[in-house]
Structure formats: structure tokens, C-alpha cells
Amino acid sequence: MAGNEFDLINRYFKAQPVSRKDVVLGIGDDAAVMTMPESSQLVVTTDTLVAGNHFLLDADPMKVAHKALASNLSDLAAMGAIPAWCSLALTMPSSDEVWLKSFCDGFYKLAEYYHVQLIGGDTTKGPLSITITLQGFIPSGKAICRHGASAGDxxxxxxxxxxxxxxxxxxxxxxxxxxxxxxxxxxxxxxxxxxxxxxxxxxxxxxxxxxxxxxxxxxxxxxxxxxxxxxxxxxxxxxxxxxxxxxxxxxxxxxxxxxxxxxxxxxxxxxxxxxxxxxxxxxxxxxxxxxxxxxxxxxxxxxxxxxxxxxxxxxxxxxxxxx
Amino acid sequence: MAGNEFDLINRYFKAQPVSRKDVVLGIGDDAAVMTMPESSQLVVTTDTLVAGNHFLLDADPMKVAHKALASNLSDLAAMGAIPAWCSLALTMPSSDEVWLKSFCDGFYKLAEYYHVQLIGGDTTKGPLSITITLQGFIPSGKAICRHGASAGDxxxxxxxxxxxxxxxxxxxxxxxxxxxxxxxxxxxxxxxxxxxxxxxxxxxxxxxxxxxxxxxxxxxxxxxxxxxxxxxxxxxxxxxxxxxxxxxxxxxxxxxxxxxxxxxxxxxxxxxxxxxxxxxxxxxxxxxxxxxxxxxxxxxxxxxxxxxxxxxxxxxxxxxxxx
The missing domain is CATH 3.90.650.10 (PurM-like C-terminal domain)
Structure with missing residues (x-):
């Protein structure tokens, strides 16, 4: 990917349909900077999909993108959190723009629906895999956890x-x-x-x-x-x-x-x-x-x-x- | 990794040397929950290392761990941010505990030095690669960006x-x-x-x-x-x-x-x-x-x-x- 990594980032990841007001600095610097709402806590989850394990190598990239983001959204949903920003670490054998275009279509469709902005990530060369870290927030103290069940519930x-x-x-x-x-x-x-x-x-x-x-x-x-x-x-x-x-x-x-x-x-x-x-x-x-x-x-x-x-x-x- | 993923998580990732007071909920739920300091902005960066590309397949896992975390710490450093929490998405061909032990030694040594707590991630089976998302914070408006240079500086x-x-x-x-x-x-x-x-x-x-x-x-x-x-x-x-x-x-x-x-x-x-x-x-x-x-x-x-x-x-x- 060396040489055209920045082209790919500009073409597919900087130009995205979601633009949130609380993103002070998005893709393009060493790190992203975001403003947290007051009296809120940060909620973070990470999921990886590996080709050949979590999806077939020739799977429709639009479906793969949906699955990758949906599995993270589902984790935040289980906490009662509001999704806000995500990072995408994409490892690809080559810079296959047909695959990437379709992947982004699936990704942004779901991201737009939940108003999640892509704030950064990494594009690397290697066996196909996708790691998404999704961040959101929740009013302080309101997260729903796994340890709260009692007899009778x-x-x-x-x-x-x-x-x-x-x-x-x-x-x-x-x-x-x-x-x-x-x-x-x-x-x-x-x-x-x-x-x-x-x-x-x-x-x-x-x-x-x-x-x-x-x-x-x-x-x-x-x-x-x-x-x-x-x-x-x-x-x-x-x-x-x-x-x-x-x-x-x-x-x-x-x-x-x-x-x-x-x-x-x-x-x-x-x-x-x-x-x-x-x-x-x-x-x-x-x-x-x-x-x-x-x-x-x-x-x-x-x-x-x-x-x-x-x-x-x-x-x-x-x-x-x-x- | 199916079957012993939870054992690995308990053994290597739940039991870590760093425990921060601002981590309300760490590893073990659908997502992690953290408290942000007041008047601060969230700073986030992600880096992936792929075996055979960013490091040799037989590279010392302690060195690989150092490099993976150091490259993320360096991104936050460039923004002037204070590192706080990270997620680790680790893809391994098999659950090689000798490799993992050494990787964790290198990882936690650096994480401890900078007081960074591992708050989550994903452990999957596949070609060796490491994606770390590091989060930190900065007093609001104080991030050092790339676009601020002027003639004469x-x-x-x-x-x-x-x-x-x-x-x-x-x-x-x-x-x-x-x-x-x-x-x-x-x-x-x-x-x-x-x-x-x-x-x-x-x-x-x-x-x-x-x-x-x-x-x-x-x-x-x-x-x-x-x-x-x-x-x-x-x-x-x-x-x-x-x-x-x-x-x-x-x-x-x-x-x-x-x-x-x-x-x-x-x-x-x-x-x-x-x-x-x-x-x-x-x-x-x-x-x-x-x-x-x-x-x-x-x-x-x-x-x-x-x-x-x-x-x-x-x-x-x-x-x-x-x-």
C-alpha cells in the first residue's frame, strides 16, 4: 500500500457522509480530537473480522462492512450507550479499489444511519482483516452491565x-x-x-x-x-x-x-x-x-x-x- | 481460538499491572466505560502492525509489543495529549502462550510506564497482526495540530x-x-x-x-x-x-x-x-x-x-x- 496509502485515505476515508460537530479534528493528523458531552462517560468497544474465519474470502464487501460495524454497534447498544465515533484498521492484500468502494458503501450506509463519524484508523498491507473500535458515550453512571442481575428478575x-x-x-x-x-x-x-x-x-x-x-x-x-x-x-x-x-x-x-x-x-x-x-x-x-x-x-x-x-x-x- | 479465548483473556488481559481510577468498567463486558476529566477533549489514534510487513514473523514478541504500543503513544505525544486507555485487537494463527506471555511482558512494561490501562479488544484466529487503539485526553483546545505552522517559525x-x-x-x-x-x-x-x-x-x-x-x-x-x-x-x-x-x-x-x-x-x-x-x-x-x-x-x-x-x-x- 506504500505510495498510495494517502490517496486511498483521501478518496475513501476523509470524504465520508458523516460530519459531527463534536469532532474537533478528524482524519489527517496524528490523532483525532473530540469533545465529550458534559456529565457523560466514554464507552469503547473493539471487534475484529478476519477473512476466512469470520467471513468467506470472496464475501460481498458491503455485507462484510455491515457486519463489522453492526457487531460494534451492538456492543454499545448492550451498554445503553450512544455511538459517536469509530476508527477503522483495514488490512488488505492489495489496494483493490472495487472492493474498497463496495466496502465503504456498506460501511457509510450504516454509519450514517447511526450518525457515527470515522475519525481515523490505519490502512495496511496483509491478509484481509477489519478491526473497528467504536466509541460513544452515556450519561454518567447509566451504563447497563452484565453483573446487575438478581434472583427474581x-x-x-x-x-x-x-x-x-x-x-x-x-x-x-x-x-x-x-x-x-x-x-x-x-x-x-x-x-x-x-x-x-x-x-x-x-x-x-x-x-x-x-x-x-x-x-x-x-x-x-x-x-x-x-x-x-x-x-x-x-x-x-x-x-x-x-x-x-x-x-x-x-x-x-x-x-x-x-x-x-x-x-x-x-x-x-x-x-x-x-x-x-x-x-x-x-x-x-x-x-x-x-x-x-x-x-x-x-x-x-x-x-x-x-x-x-x-x-x-x-x-x-x-x-x-x-x- | 474458540473455546479458550476467554481463558486467554482472563489470564493475560484481565490480569494486568495497570489499574486506573477513571476506568469505571474494564475488560469483561460488552464495552468499557471510562470517566473523562473535566474541560478535556478526547484524543484517539490507531495503528496496525502486520507480521511479514511491519515485523518479521519470528520477531521477538516483546519487541513487537513495544513497537505497537510505542507507535501509538508517539501519535498522542505529537498532539500534546496524555495517554490513558487502549484497546488491543490481536489476531494469532494459534493460541501460542509462549508468544503471548512475552508479548504481554513487553506490552505491560511500556503501558505501566505511561500508566495506560488495557480496557478491551478482541482475540481472533488468523494471520498474526496487532491493532492498538490508544485513547487519551488534552485540556480543551490545546491539541497541537499539523496545520498551525507559519512562515518564520x-x-x-x-x-x-x-x-x-x-x-x-x-x-x-x-x-x-x-x-x-x-x-x-x-x-x-x-x-x-x-x-x-x-x-x-x-x-x-x-x-x-x-x-x-x-x-x-x-x-x-x-x-x-x-x-x-x-x-x-x-x-x-x-x-x-x-x-x-x-x-x-x-x-x-x-x-x-x-x-x-x-x-x-x-x-x-x-x-x-x-x-x-x-x-x-x-x-x-x-x-x-x-x-x-x-x-x-x-x-x-x-x-x-x-x-x-x-x-x-x-x-x-x-x-x-x-x-
Whole structure:
């Protein structure tokens, strides 16, 4: 990239659709300078996507860009934070401008929607990989953490679960959707919606939250461990899309996919009984569907129930989907 | 890395020597949360090192870690900022704990010195590369930028120049230093000192600044372009170490290395005549040697002088050293 790194930066990264007033100094100096809002705390997250591991080498760069930024946005969403600025470290085998143009289209489309300005990064030569560090802020003391769940809290998830796993299944099979249902699932795998507004609405309501990037079962365990509690999950109450039900063939098969689906970027959160009344009202304006799927208990472990009975499903499949 | 990613994070990254009071939530949640000091602006920089490009695949991981963090610290230094927090995105072919232990030793040694806390990141499987995003802060409005140089300002550099290029020359030749001089140059290549305190001292004195990561000639042009000015550089006044003079064989050969040496992480800055008196006093407590090497002029371009006469040296060599 030596020689035309600065051309690439000028062409693709300096000229971007988002321009925030709180960015004092953007791309083009040794570092970027930003103004923080008063009485706010800084929230920072980083995610890397490696070609051949997190996406196929010939994957559509627009989809890769969406996934890279969406996974970071989802992390801030889970804290209840407001995304603001991001850095992009892009490593490419060569300066492929066709790839880069398409990547930027996908990247800026999502960045514009959430008003996130690219403030810097690094463009280097090497095996294709993308690291994004996203920064945002939150009113001081309002971050939703993983360690706040208590026995008795109700367990919720946003959206529907399992579609992303089914979409990945389509990709890994032959990458060619054979009908509308598979097409929809594929789209859901690639174009997840980070729950940014829902996360912000949960700030004074949820006792804990995280985003489901490694699958519900795997990620929920982080809340349980951090909060030193256990949980009951009613697998028959999991929110499942019609497409998933048709693809999976049975409610049970669909529920198993929903328990393990990674890269879905829905939120999983806990709400104390006393805040349950405020929950629906708070989320109404974000138009985010939520479903109560269980409850937090004392003790350790995670009990999966099906129609009132504890089940012992082999859920090792989730490893397959984890990044 | 699936399966033991969390073990690695707990063992190497959660347990670190730096613990800052302004980190409300560190490693272990969806994102980190930090408190910003009042009346400050946030300063952010990102650098990637790719194995086989920025360092040899079998390079000492301790040195790689130093270089990765030092190059970021140097960027904040050039803004006059105070480093505070960093994210580490580490991609490794396998979870090589011997490599990781040594990498962390180098990383934490430098992080501890500058009181920088690791607040998050990502550990992924793939070709070896390291992306660090470093964050710090600066009193509002005090960042030193590249666009502030004016005709008449004096041009300075910190430390000595050229040692890193000579050290790289030793590495590329046979990687075995044959005497004390080569040993010293090699050490200077690997263990550059980011000029963090010097940068902070320059806040109300320098009109522009940047760090020399691609070589003086290449980087100075960024100041000239951003400030819309030209410069005269007296190459015979460049600060050269005794080791470099002996290695290069002549003052002229040494000066050419000094003009092009990349990855040196010294600061290049401009100072108005009116602030020249305050300069020495301001830098005394940081014990940083500085040298006036030229002056900013009206117009365009960069004129390199040798004993009062303009020279037209072929300085294309610098590309070789640029990352």
C-alpha cells in the first residue's frame, strides 16, 4: 500500500457522509480530537473480522462492512450507550479499489444511519482483516452491565432468535438460497440490526444486558457468572420467525437453533419485577419486539425447559456458529 | 481460538499491572466505560502492525509489543495529549502462550510506564497482526495540530535521527550485530522512546507538530501541506548520534539516513520566534534534547541545504523504511 496509502485515505476515508460537530479534528493528523458531552462517560468497544474465519474470502464487501460495524454497534447498544465515533484498521492484500468502494458503501450506509463519524484508523498491507473500535458515550453512571442481575428478575430478548444460524446454514450448504424463505434467512444473517435505540431505552429499566453474538446459551452464561445467579429459560417461549419455523421443520428444531445462533446481535437483558410495568412503555417508541423467555434464580447454572419440563439437549452445536 | 479465548483473556488481559481510577468498567463486558476529566477533549489514534510487513514473523514478541504500543503513544505525544486507555485487537494463527506471555511482558512494561490501562479488544484466529487503539485526553483546545505552522517559525526535532534506519539496515543485512555500535543501533530501532512528556510540554509553545514515523522528509511534508507553507532544512544541522556517524562512515551518509529514517518516533515541530525563549525552559524538565534544523517559509516545497547550499539528493530511499 506504500505510495498510495494517502490517496486511498483521501478518496475513501476523509470524504465520508458523516460530519459531527463534536469532532474537533478528524482524519489527517496524528490523532483525532473530540469533545465529550458534559456529565457523560466514554464507552469503547473493539471487534475484529478476519477473512476466512469470520467471513468467506470472496464475501460481498458491503455485507462484510455491515457486519463489522453492526457487531460494534451492538456492543454499545448492550451498554445503553450512544455511538459517536469509530476508527477503522483495514488490512488488505492489495489496494483493490472495487472492493474498497463496495466496502465503504456498506460501511457509510450504516454509519450514517447511526450518525457515527470515522475519525481515523490505519490502512495496511496483509491478509484481509477489519478491526473497528467504536466509541460513544452515556450519561454518567447509566451504563447497563452484565453483573446487575438478581434472583427474581425476568429474562428477556429482543427480536426473534435463530434466523442468523439458519442463514449461516444456507451459506455453508451451498451458498445459494433455493426459495424465498432461505433468501430471507440469508438476509437476516448478513444484515442484522443492532438494537441501539432499544439499548438506550433500557438504561433505567434493565438490571443487566448483553448482546447475543455467540448465541443465547453461551452469552447468557456471562450474565449468570458476572451476577452470580442461575436462570431458567423456557425454550418453548423463544421468539421464532415464521421463516425459521418453516426452515427448521419443527418448533423444537427451531428452538435449538434459536438457543445457539451466533452473530444475531439481539439483546438479552434482565428486568426486576418492579420495572416490568415501565418496560413496554419504554420500548414502544423504538418499535422493538421483546419476549420474556425465563427468570433469574439463586444458585448456579442454566436450566432449559420445554413445556414445563427440564430438557437435556445437546447444545454443543453453538460452537460451530461462534466466531 | 474458540473455546479458550476467554481463558486467554482472563489470564493475560484481565490480569494486568495497570489499574486506573477513571476506568469505571474494564475488560469483561460488552464495552468499557471510562470517566473523562473535566474541560478535556478526547484524543484517539490507531495503528496496525502486520507480521511479514511491519515485523518479521519470528520477531521477538516483546519487541513487537513495544513497537505497537510505542507507535501509538508517539501519535498522542505529537498532539500534546496524555495517554490513558487502549484497546488491543490481536489476531494469532494459534493460541501460542509462549508468544503471548512475552508479548504481554513487553506490552505491560511500556503501558505501566505511561500508566495506560488495557480496557478491551478482541482475540481472533488468523494471520498474526496487532491493532492498538490508544485513547487519551488534552485540556480543551490545546491539541497541537499539523496545520498551525507559519512562515518564520523555526523547525525543530527531538532526539537524534537516523539510528532506527541504521538499525533496520543491520536487521535486513543479516540480523546479527557485529559490534557494539550495531548493537546500539539495533536497540534504538526496536526500543524507540515515545516523546510523551516532551509533547505535553510543547502544548502552548509549538505551532504544529507530528511524529516522525515515515521519515523526516516524508512526514514534514504533511505539516507543509496542511499549513500551506514551505521549509528549509539544514541537513548539516541534523542531530546525529556518534553510533550513526561511525556506522554511516561520513556526515553526509549519516544525514541522508537521518532524513529518511522511519519508525523513529521523534517529534518534528515548529515554534514561532516569540515562543523560542520559552522552549528550552519548557523542555528542560523532560530531559529531551531538541535541535533547530531549519525554518518555515512562504510558498511550496521543501529545500534541503548542506553547508549553505541547496542539494538535490535522491531521497527515494525513505520508501523502503516506511511501513
Amino acid at each position: 425476568w429474562l428477556y430478548v429482543t427480536g426473534t432468535l435463530g434466523d442468523s444460524a439458519a442463514g449461516l446454514d444456507v451459506i455453508l450448504r451451498d451458498n445459494t438460497p433455493s426459495n424465498d424463505i432461505e433468501n430471507t434467512l440469508l438476509h437476516r444473517h448478513y444484515y442484522s440490526t443492532p438494537r441501539v435505540l432499544a439499548g438506550q431505552s433500557l438504561r433505567d429499566i434493565a438490571s443487566s444486558a448483553l448482546d447475543i453474538s455467540d448465541g443465547l446459551i453461551a452469552d447468557l452464561k456471562h450474565i449468570l457468572k458476572a451476577s452470580d445467579v442461575s436462570a431458567v429459560v423456557n425454550a418453548d417461549q423463544l421468539p421464532l420467525s415464521d421463516e425459521l419455523l418453516q426452515y427448521a421443520g419443527s418448533r423444537e428444531a427451531a428452538a435449538k437453533l434459536a438457543l445457539c445462533s451466533g452473530e444475531e446481535y439481539e439483546l438479552c437483558f434482565t428486568v426486576p419485577e418492579s420495572h416490568r410495568g415501565a418496560l413496554d412503555a419504554a420500548l414502544t417508541h423504538t418499535n422493538t419486539p421483546i419476549t420474556c423467555i425465563g427468570q433469574i434464580r439463586h444458585g448456579e447454572g442454566l436450566n432449559v425447559m420445554w413445556e414445563g419440563k427440564q430438557v437435556d439437549w445437546s447444545l454443543s452445536g453453538w460452537d460451530h456458529f461462534s466466531a | 523555526w523547525l525543530y526535532v527531538t532526539g537524534t535521527l537516523g539510528d532506527s534506519a541504521a538499525g533496520l539496515d543491520v536487521i535486513l543485512r543479516d540480523n546479527t550485530p557485529s559490534n557494539d555500535i550495531e548493537n546500539t543501533l539495533l536497540h534504538r530501532h526496536y526500543y524507540s522512546t515515545p516523546r510523551v512528556l516532551a509533547g505535553q510540554s510543547l502544548r502552548d509553545i509549538a505551532s504544529s507538530a507530528l511524529d516522525i514515523s515515515d521519515g523526516l522528509i516524508a512526514d514534514l511534508k504533511h505539516i507543509l501541506k496542511a499549513s500551506d507553507v514551505s521549509a528549509v532544512v539544514n541537513a548539516d544541522q541534523l542531530p546525529l548520534s556518534d553510533e550513526l556517524l561511525q556506522y554511516a562512515g561520513s556526515r553526509e551518509a549519516a544525514a541522508k539516513l537521518a532524513l529518511c529514517s522511519g519508525e523513529e518516533y521523534e517529534l518534528c515541530f515548529t515554534v514561532p520566534e516569540s515562543h523560542r525563549g520559552a522552549l528550552d525552559a519548557a523542555l528542560t524538565h523532560t530531559n529531551t534534547p531538541i535541535t533547530c534544523i531549519g525554518q518555515i517559509r512562504h510558498g511550496e516545497g521543501l529545500n534541503v541545504m548542506w553547508e549553505g547550499k541547496q542539494v538535490d539528493w535522491s531521497l527515494s530511499g525513505w520508501d523502503h523504511f516506511s511501513a
